[in-house]
Amino acid sequence: MTPEDIFKLLAGEFSDAVEGTTAEGGHPYITIKPQAWPEVASFLRQDARLRLNLLRSITALDLLADDQLVCVYDLMHVPTDSPAALITHTFEFAVRIVTDRTSPQIPSVAHVWPAADWHEREAFDLMGIHFSNHPDLRRILCTDDWVGHPLRKDYEFPLEYHGIPATTEFELTNPRH
Amino acid sequence: MNNTVLESQPDLLVDYDRGAQGDLRTEELLINMGPQHPSTHGVLRIVLRTDGEMVLEAIPHIGYLHRCAEKIGENIQPFQFIPYTDRMDYLAGMNNNQGFALAVERLCGIEVPERAQVIRVIFAELNRIASHLVSLGTYGLDMGAFTAFLYCFREREMILDMFEAACGARLTYSYITVGGVHDDLPDGWIERCGEFLDYFEPKIDDYNNLLSFNQIFVKRTSRVGVISIEDAIAYGTTGPMLRGSGLRWDLRKTQPYDGYETYDFEVPIAYPAGVNGVPDGVIVGDCWSRYYVRVLEMTQSVRIIRQAMDKLPEGPTEAPKLKNLKLPDDEVYVEVENPRGQLGFYVRGDGSTIPARVKARGPSFCNLSITTKVCQDVLLADIPAIIGSIDVVMGEVDR
Numbered sequence: 001m002t003p004e005d006i007f008k009l010l011a012g013e014f015s016d017a018v019e020g021t022t023a024e025g026g027h028p029y030i031t032i033k034p035q036a037w038p039e040v041a042s043f044l045r046q047d048a049r050l051r052l053n054l055l056r057s058i059t060a061l062d063l064l065a066d067d068q069l070v071c072v073y074d075l076m077h078v079p080t081d082s083p084a085a086l087i088t089h090t091f092e093f094a095v096r097i098v099t100d101r102t103s104p105q106i107p108s109v110a111h112v113w114p115a116a117d118w119h120e121r122e123a124f125d126l127m128g129i130h131f132s133n134h135p136d137l138r139r140i141l142c143t144d145d146w147v148g149h150p151l152r153k154d155y156e157f158p159l160e161y162h163g164i165p166a167t168t169e170f171e172l173t174n175p176r177h
Numbered sequence: 178m179n180n181t182v183l184e185s186q187p188d189l190l191v192d193y194d195r196g197a198q199g200d201l202r203t204e205e206l207l208i209n210m211g212p213q214h215p216s217t218h219g220v221l222r223i224v225l226r227t228d229g230e231m232v233l234e235a236i237p238h239i240g241y242l243h244r245c246a247e248k249i250g251e252n253i254q255p256f257q258f259i260p261y262t263d264r265m266d267y268l269a270g271m272n273n274n275q276g277f278a279l280a281v282e283r284l285c286g287i288e289v290p291e292r293a294q295v296i297r298v299i300f301a302e303l304n305r306i307a308s309h310l311v312s313l314g315t316y317g318l319d320m321g322a323f324t325a326f327l328y329c330f331r332e333r334e335m336i337l338d339m340f341e342a343a344c345g346a347r348l349t350y351s352y353i354t355v356g357g358v359h360d361d362l363p364d365g366w367i368e369r370c371g372e373f374l375d376y377f378e379p380k381i382d383d384y385n386n387l388l389s390f391n392q393i394f395v396k397r398t399s400r401v402g403v404i405s406i407e408d409a410i411a412y413g414t415t416g417p418m419l420r421g422s423g424l425r426w427d428l429r430k431t432q433p434y435d436g437y438e439t440y441d442f443e444v445p446i447a448y449p450a451g452v453n454g455v456p457d458g459v460i461v462g463d464c465w466s467r468y469y470v471r472v473l474e475m476t477q478s479v480r481i482i483r484q485a486m487d488k489l490p491e492g493p494t495e496a497p498k499l500k501n502l503k504l505p506d507d508e509v510y511v512e513v514e515n516p517r518g519q520l521g522f523y524v525r526g527d528g529s530t531i532p533a534r535v536k537a538r539g540p541s542f543c544n545l546s547i548t549t550k551v552c553q554d555v556l557l558a559d560i561p562a563i564i565g566s567i568d569v570v571m572g573e574v575d576r
Contacts, residue, residue, distance in 0.1 A: 026284060026509040053410050056512065057538035059523045072523065074510050074538075078410050083424040086444060090431045094510065115413030118546040126245070141240040141575060150245050 001077075001091045003028035006050065014040055019098070029072065029094035034106050037097055038133075041109040044075060044093070052093055054078045055109075058119035060127035062101075064153040069104045069129055071097045099129065108134035126151040203228060212241050216319045216561035219571030223548070225560065232560060235552035237545055242575035250535030255281045255355050255502065255524075258535065263349035265537060266573040268311050271304035271340075272515045273573075274353035277537075279434055280511040280522035281355045284504060292492040293357030294435045299370070299485045300340070300352065301435075302478040306377070307336040308516035309471040312568045316468055317388045319565040320397045325388040332380055335373055342366060356496035367486055374479050381475055389472055395456050398464040402551045402563035405462060412550065413543035416518025417474065418567065420446045421467030428514040440481050445473030464566035471516075471568075501530050508534075515540050517568055539573035 007021045007030055017036030022029055032040050044052045052075035061070040073095040079087055097106050108131040110117040120131040121140040128149035131137055139146065148155055159166055211222035220241035226234040246265065250258045255277070262277045263270040275297055282289060289297075314329030337347045342363055344352035352358055388394055404414070409422045419426055427444040429437040447466030450459045459465045504526025512521040518540025525534040544567050551563055 025507045027507070054415075055413055056519065057510065057521050057523065057536065059510070059534070059536040061525070061534055072510075074521070074523070078424070078426060080406050080410070080424060083406055084446065086425045086430060088430055113413070114411045114550070115543055115546060118542065119413075126247070139240075141243040141245075143240070150248055151251075155248075 001050065001093075003030075003093060006030070006093050009047075009049065010040065010043075013043060027094055029096045031096045031098060034097050034099055037095075038107045038109055038112065040095075041073075041112040044095070045112050050077065050093075051079075052077050053080075053113075055113035055115045055119070056092075058116065058123055060123040060129055060151065062127060062151060062153045064101075067101050069099050069101055069127060071099075071106055071123060071129060073097070073109075104129040105132060106130070107132050108137075110134055125149070128152060205233065210560065212238075217564060218315065218569055221545075221564070221569060221571055221574070223552075223560070223564070225552075225557070227557060230557050232552055232555050232557055235548055235560065237548050239542075239545070239571070239574050242571050244576065246576045247535055247537065250532060252531065254530050255504070255532065256499075258532075259354050260349065260351045262537070263351055264572055265539060265576055266308075266515060266517065266520070266541070266570045267348055268570055269304050269308040269516045270346075270348060270350045271300045271353055272308075272513065273520060274351060275301055275435070276511065276513040276515070276520045277522050277524075278353055278355045279513060280509055280524045281502075281504075283511055284507060284509045284524050284526055285502060287356050287496050287499070289357050289435070289496060290493045291436075291490050293494045293496075295485050295489050296358050296362065296494060297353050297435050298437065298440070299482050299489075300343070300350075300358075302481045302485075303336050303339065303370075305478045305516045306475050307333045309475050310336075312471055312516075313384060313388065313468070316565040316568075317394070319561045320394055322388055322391060322394055325384055328380070328383060328387065332377055335377075339366070339370060339373065342369070354495075355502065356499045357494050359495065361494045367489065370482065371486060374482060378476070378479050381472065384472060389469060390456055395458060395465060398468060398562050398566065399456070399458040400460055401464045401555070401559045402566060403460060403462045404547065404551060408547065408550060409462075412547040414518065414547055415543065416515065416540055417467055417470045418518060418544050418547075420444065421470045421566075422462040423447050423466075428512055428519055432512070434511075434513060440484050442477045442481050445470055445477060464562050467566045467568075503528065503530055504532055512538070517541050517570065517573070518544055537573075537576055539576060541567075541569045541571075541573045542576075545569050545574055 011018055017033050017040055019031040019033055044050050054076040056074040056076050059072040076092045077090050099106055108120055120134055123129050124137055125139040125141050206227050208225045208227055210225055211217040212220040222238040224236045225232050246261050249261055259274055262273040266273050310329040310333040314326035317325040341347050344350050404422050406422045406424050409419045423446050425444050425446050447461045447470055448455050449461050450457050506528050508525040510523045512519045520540055521538030523536035524532050527533040
């Protein structure tokens, strides 16, 4: 299946949910409305024509200029019908969910792909996107009491943590005293 | 517990159906395994909820090695980010360099010279062998077999010496770079590599005799931590983990990069007991299967390196005019087959020389996420067997 085929299939099945498609460029993707995402995700995972069963990665983007946060879901089809035969054919697909920066909210798909559990926790930790209905939405890489979300473009580097002073590269070259 | 011993003291006899009697009481105990523990292979902390010897639940806590490499990637040029990729999966630096270099090349449409591609394949496969040797050796250590560890590290040392001869570093290479490799091979390197392969290939039998078919080792690792193909895919586990569950899946075959489609090699998978010399008691998807897939992969890597050495063409080793490379306003997501699974890099450019976003998908991160699912109602002594068979590198999990 090429990305164009999947675009057509999704436009037919979920005409209300599709916000747009981008076929050109190095990474074709479809943009889905957040509220329809779990339903579309189940379809992508289970439909006999697609069976995109491997969630490879969730990449959170901060589009500061557009005042948007974006999640890019990279999916892949792994055929399992005859596991002992060498698999030479596969296809991949990407989905984008756009949410606003002030109260970012995207429904969780951890019940569709269990792999999404940790990826969503990472996006929550580093980008501050809230995944509703996530089974265990905690920070995963930073400590629980960390302030802010480091991958935001307007993130302010903390100057101390529990009394431990932090130096930035700027301060190393421009000492305070 | 042995009930016959306790029959002389009926008060202490435990009726497991009705719970404890007399003074014996059982209660659940939370145990912290790690972050400093020899069999967690780094700073992994697992909170175990135990009832006697049984582990009811295991919850991994990660992040002790977090450096936010992705944020660093948004502030420097791709060439400068190559050394940071070494430090993610520090046992497979070459493969990580290759993954990021491929992503940037695909984003910018850079053609890599053929000689550079072949050198990349040689180094990626050598690093796969070196990484698997660490995996085998330390897994033996976890299971109480010290000898195999020393043998594995002896051969790994030779690979590291060859890497040092080519690029000057033993662990963090930054050798494979955007557009090719940053130096040509030194004189006599190919002959040295051929000698090493001739020496190394028979050693794989030694590892098998010392460890793989050692009855104690087989008993410790077979029928433990069984993962089905469906679960493996659902949790995003890849590489030897997925092949250890019996699926013949390898990115080098399905989505070849750097000319892997021109090499003749097989993709080893796990077989049930009795097939292809697999010892009794092993079932597909258990710890022993995952371990043995790595042993078989080393033989295939040797095959690939031999073919690459035969066809190594003359020519440049780096694409020309790459200084101050401008990244187009586009994005790519590229995955390569790392020793541990599929390593992915998402790179997004905005027309300047610095990427707008760099995201790394570490295979160990996804492989580790299945821990809670696998470590349910297992014996405490099986936890090191399961964690070791996942073969995590925390530098990559935490990034």
